[in-house]
Amino acid sequence: MTKTWQKIFGLSFLLLFTNTACTSDTEESALNEPPPIVAEPPAAEPYVPAPEEAKPVQVTQKTRDTYQWYCSQCHGVEGKGDGMNALHLAVPPRNHTKADYLGTRTNQHLFDAIKLGGLAVGRAPCMPAWGNTLADEEITGLVNYIRELCQCEGA
Amino acid sequence: MILLRALVALAILWTTNAHADINLLKENKCDQCHRVSISDDEKNEAPDLFYAGEKFQESWLREFLTNPNNIRPNGYSGRNDFPKAIEPKAHPALNAKVADAVANVLLTLKLQPAGKSIEFGEPLTRGKKVRAKILFERNFSCSACHKGINLARKPHGGVSGPSLFNAGNRLQQQWIFDWLKSPEKYRKKGRMPRFQLDDETAIKLVKYIMTLKKENMK
Numbered sequence: 590m591t592k593t594w595q596k597i598f599g600l601s602f603l604l605l606f607t608n609t610a611c612t613s614d615t616e617e618s619a620l621n622e623p624p625p626i627v628a629e630p631p632a633a634e635p636y637v638p639a640p641e642e643a644k645p646v647q648v649t650q651k652t653r654d655t656y657q658w659y660c661s662q663c664h665g666v667e668g669k670g671d672g673m674n675a676l677h678l679a680v681p682p683r684n685h686t687k688a689d690y691l692g693t694r695t696n697q698h699l700f701d702a703i704k705l706g707g708l709a710v711g712r713a714p715c716m717p718a719w720g721n722t723l724a725d726e727e728i729t730g731l732v733n734y735i736r737e738l739c740q741c742e743g744a
Numbered sequence: 745m746i747l748l749r750a751l752v753a754l755a756i757l758w759t760t761n762a763h764a765d766i767n768l769l770k771e772n773k774c775d776q777c778h779r780v781s782i783s784d785d786e787k788n789e790a791p792d793l794f795y796a797g798e799k800f801q802e803s804w805l806r807e808f809l810t811n812p813n814n815i816r817p818n819g820y821s822g823r824n825d826f827p828k829a830i831e832p833k834a835h836p837a838l839n840a841k842v843a844d845a846v847a848n849v850l851l852t853l854k855l856q857p858a859g860k861s862i863e864f865g866e867p868l869t870r871g872k873k874v875r876a877k878i879l880f881e882r883n884f885s886c887s888a889c890h891k892g893i894n895l896a897r898k899p900h901g902g903v904s905g906p907s908l909f910n911a912g913n914r915l916q917q918q919w920i921f922d923w924l925k926s927p928e929k930y931r932k933k934g935r936m937p938r939f940q941l942d943d944e945t946a947i948k949l950v951k952y953i954m955t956l957k958k959e960n961m962k
Contacts, residue, residue: 610878610881610882610887611882611885611887612892657827658933659935659937663889663902665827666827666828673818673902673903674888674889674903674904677891677900677901677902677903706885707885708885714883715885715887716885716888717885718885718939719937721940722937
């Protein structure tokens with residue numbers, strides 16, 4: 590596939606999915622409302638990337654446990670996108686061991702997706718907002734863990 | 745004076761009864777898997793019952809105890825090994841007489857103090873239901889983890905949280921509201937994300953969940 594085709598394909602995918610519900614078939618007419626604010630925007634406490642020389646970032650056991658406790662429901666215990674909810678969702682959960690997509694994302698994007706949810710960053714509405722459940726440091730830890738899983742760096 | 749004595753007597757009767765009540769649950773081994781009192785040690789194999797009187801609708805509870813059905817297709821999410829799906833065993837069933845007595849006890853179990861009482865008003869109209877469904881399936885991603893009912897009137901959604909496709913017959917709306925507002929009142933740490941919902945949004949979600957009933961399915 591050429592680059593342009595990839596782009597068109599990706600874009601139509603995005604349009605298709607960001608406009609539908611997470612699992613089924615919500616009626617079109619009512620879809621055009623702005624989403625309610627699910628969590629505070631992250632502006633106050635922006636993602637602070639680890640300093641360059643600190644690499645590779647140490648992922649703590651606590652972060653791994655947090656991933657197992659919450660994220661594995663959809664992303665699977667090994668982060669392969671095959672959690673127990675995966676088969677039931679309109680958009681499959683992200684496979685965190687694959688670098689092809691994650692390598693094109695900034696750490697800030699991943700942080701926002703976790704904190705504010707998929708819808709808020711133009712991705713699938715299946716991904717809930719964790720900003721009221723996890724502290725910013727915990728979310729930063731998860732971003733680092735995803736980088737370990739994908740063996741890739743932020744764009 | 746007589747009145748006071750009568751009150752004291754009544755109070756004593758009530759407290760002793762409450763103890764006898766919990767004992768009935770213990771006699772029937774419910775406490776092997778469930779917490780039946782808030783002071784019990786944390787148990788991870790089955791959902792807590794110490795607030796059953798505010799959580800369940802009476803008719804659903806009575807039916808469940810004699811004729812249990814599965815609610816959590818991969819087992820209870822409090823299990824430490826939870827993301828590993830298990831094939832849940834059938835729930836022990838009680839005979840009608842015991843079930844009746846056990847239900848009477850469960851229906852008295854409530855958290856103190858109760859949360860602020862909400863006026864829910866009329867059930868959702870069709871138009872409002874469509875909007876509330878969007879909150880459930882899209883804005884708050886509830887259906888990523890919970891089975892509801894889709895437009896084809898089939899159960900649809902994730903399986904890590906308890907199924908909600910019959911929640912309108914199963915749960916009390918005030919309890920759902922309290923759960924959404926402050927889940928930590930019921931359990932220290934769950935796997936469901938917390939949502940800072942204003943009352944109005946929480947009420948919409950609750951009223952939507954109350955429309956989910958198995959008789960509305962195909």
